[in-house]
Amino acid sequence: MTQINVQPGIMEIALYQGGQSALAGVTEVVKLSSNENPYGPSEATKAAFAQSGLALHRYPGTDHAGLRAAIAEVHGLDAERIVCGVGSDEVLQFVAQSFAGPGDEIIYTEHGFSMYPILAHACGATPVKVAEKERVVDVDAILAACNAKTRIVFIANPGNPTATMLAADEVARLADGLPASALLVLDGAYAEFVEGYDGGAALVEARSNVIMTRTFSKIYGLGGLRIGWGYAPKEVIDVLNRVRQPFNLSDVQLQTAEAAVRDQEFMRWCRSENTRLGAWLSEALRAAGVEVDESFTNFILARFASPEEADSCDEALKAEGILVRKVGGYGLPNCLRITIGDERACRRVAHTVKQFKRVEA
Ligand code: PMP
Numbered sequence: 366m367t368q369i370n371v372q373p374g375i376m377e378i379a380l381y382q383g384g385q386s387a388l389a390g391v392t393e394v395v396k397l398s399s400n401e402n403p404y405g406p407s408e409a410t411k412a413a414f415a416q417s418g419l420a421l422h423r424y425p426g427t428d429h430a431g432l433r434a435a436i437a438e439v440h441g442l443d444a445e446r447i448v449c450g451v452g453s454d455e456v457l458q459f460v461a462q463s464f465a466g467p468g469d470e471i472i473y474t475e476h477g478f479s480m481y482p483i484l485a486h487a488c489g490a491t492p493v494k495v496a497e498k499e500r501v502v503d504v505d506a507i508l509a510a511c512n513a514k515t516r517i518v519f520i521a522n523p524g525n526p527t528a529t530m531l532a533a534d535e536v537a538r539l540a541d542g543l544p545a546s547a548l549l550v551l552d553g554a555y556a557e558f559v560e561g562y563d564g565g566a567a568l569v570e571a572r573s574n575v576i577m578t579r580t581f582s583k584i585y586g587l588g589g590l591r592i593g594w595g596y597a598p599k600e601v602i603d604v605l606n607r608v609r610q611p612f613n614l615s616d617v618q619l620q621t622a623e624a625a626v627r628d629q630e631f632m633r634w635c636r637s638e639n640t641r642l643g644a645w646l647s648e649a650l651r652a653a654g655v656e657v658d659e660s661f662t663n664f665i666l667a668r669f670a671s672p673e674e675a676d677s678c679d680e681a682l683k684a685e686g687i688l689v690r691k692v693g694g695y696g697l698p699n700c701l702r703i704t705i706g707d708e709r710a711c712r713r714v715a716h717t718v719k720q721f722k723r724v725e726a
Contacts, residue, residue, distance in 0.1 A: 372489060373489045374467075374485075374488070374489045378483050378487065379479075379482075379483070379694075381480065382479070384396070385398050385688050386688070388686060394686050394687070395685075395686055395687040395688065395706060395714075397664075397687060397703050397706050397714065399704065400555075400662070400704045401583075401586070401704065402586030402663070403704075403710060404635060406587050407586070407624075407625065407631035408631075409624050410585070410621055410624045410625040410628060413620050413621050413625075414617065414620075416620075417616055417617045417619075417620035417621055424612055425619065426616070427611040427612060429447075429614060429619060432619045432622055433447040433449065433594075435623045435626050436594060439627065439629060440566065442566055442596060443570075446569070446598065446602050447594055447595070448605045449593070449614055449619075450595070450609065451591045451592065451613055451614065452591045453552065453580040453593030453594070454593065455593065455613065456578045456594065456605070457480060457550065457578055458484055458487070459609055460550055460576060460578075460595070461484040461485060461488045461490070462488050463605055463607075463608050464517055464604075465490035466489050467490065468514065469490040469514055470492075470493045470516065471493065471516060471518075472492075472493045472495055472507055472515060472518040472519070473519045473520075474494070474496075474497050474502050474503070474507070475496050475696050476497055476500060476524065476526065476527050476697060477520065477524070477695075478519070478521050478525050479695065482494070490516065490517075491514075493510055493515075495507050497527070500524075500527040500529050500658065501530075502522070502524065502535075502539075504535050504538055504539045508539070511542075513546060515543070516546060516547055518543065520536075520539075520552065521551075521554060521555070522565065523556070523558070523661035523662045524662075525702075526664070526666055526690065526692045526697065526702040527697075528658060528660040528664055528666050529658060529659075530661040536551065540574060548576055550575075550577075550578065551564065551575060551576070553577055554578070554579070554580045555662040556579060557583070557584040557585075557632060558636055565577040569597060569598070573598050575597075575598075576595055577596045577597070578593060579593060579594050579595070580593040580594075581593060581622050581625055584632055584639075584663070585625040585626070585632065586635070587621065587622065590617075590618055590622065592614060638707075639663050642705050642706075642707070642711045643663070645711060646705060646715060647660060649711075649719070650718055652719075653718050653721075653722045655667045655668065656669075663705050664703060665702070665703045665705060666700050666701075667703055668700050669699050670699070672698035675691070675699050676691070677721070678701060678718060678721050679691055681717055681718075681720070682717050682718070687710075689704070690703075
């Protein structure tokens with residue numbers, strides 16, 4: 366009989382739990398469980414998608430030059446320092462695979478994105494979980510956890526599922542305090558929702574140990590397309606391109622994403638709608654008696670009195686066809702993560718939570 370030799374760490378991986386997308390017996394669910402853009406991609410993006418990828422028998426380009434040039438132009442960055450991947454998840458994977466292995470440590474934080482420990486185990490490294498301070502990344506705690514084995518520190522800024530943001534000077538202090546062996550990965554999946562925030566791009570340019578990742582899955586409404594990118598020092602990009610599969614992205618993905626990044630007007634409209642509705646929904650939830658921190662993202666972390674109350678509210682929302690995300694697996698059992706949907710979805714959430722709290726009281 367074949368003996369299956371699984372690589373070290375793989376069996377430690379807890380399978381990723383995606384947001385629920387269907388409810389038995391409900392045809393029209395309000396899906397607020399995966400931080401997707403409720404409006405979908407822009408018209409220009411949809412048109413580019415419809416016109417792209419017709420040469421099914423041809424391989425796509427391998428250097429992603431067109432998309433990298435568009436990203437560089439729009440963001441004022443150096444195209445030579447950009448790498449594109451199948452979602453930012455794949456870029457994060459390139460980083461883990463390239464810079465960490467058995468015997469090494471990868472730091473992530475208490476309420477950090479669940480892919481970080483998965484990626485650490487997948488490359489045989491040891492994930493090290495560090496406490497946060499009131500749901501915000503704690504720089505001192507991370508620096509205290511670093512040692513000569515630390516290779517990568519993953520933080521999302523803004524954070525998921527906390528929706529909080531670490532101040533720029535704190536991020537710089539973290540980068541400067543890391544041991545020489547370690548790289549700081551700033552995961553900017555939600556960066557566009559914060560007006561005027563560069564996701565850490567300037568820090569990447571000013572330091573040799575910082576990598577930024579970004580995605581088309583959130584504000585650009587392209588979660589289904591699977592495309593993300595990273596910005597890093599040239600030497601790091603050179604390494605990431607060696608592990609990247611040459612044909613990791615199809616022309617459909619590349620051309621659609623290029624149209625998306627060029628449509629900044631749509632991006633700004635999505636951000637302003639998100640800001641407006643996020644503020645409204647946060648206030649409505651607070652008025653209903655739920656605790657809510659300021660959100661820097663396209664979701665709200667609603668904090669209830671107990672895990673039981675959070676679970677009951679989740680049931681009450683489900684009874685109305687509304688799907689949100691339980692975040693007990695992120696160390697937040699008394700919370701629900703609610704994506705900021707369109708106006709109608711926000712009103713339905715507010716109404717349902719209000720009714721729920723009234724019955725509970
Ligand atoms: N980082 C964070 C913090 C996220 O929330 C997500 C999506 N849930 C990702 C990365 C990955 O996004 P994608 O692979 O779709 O780019």
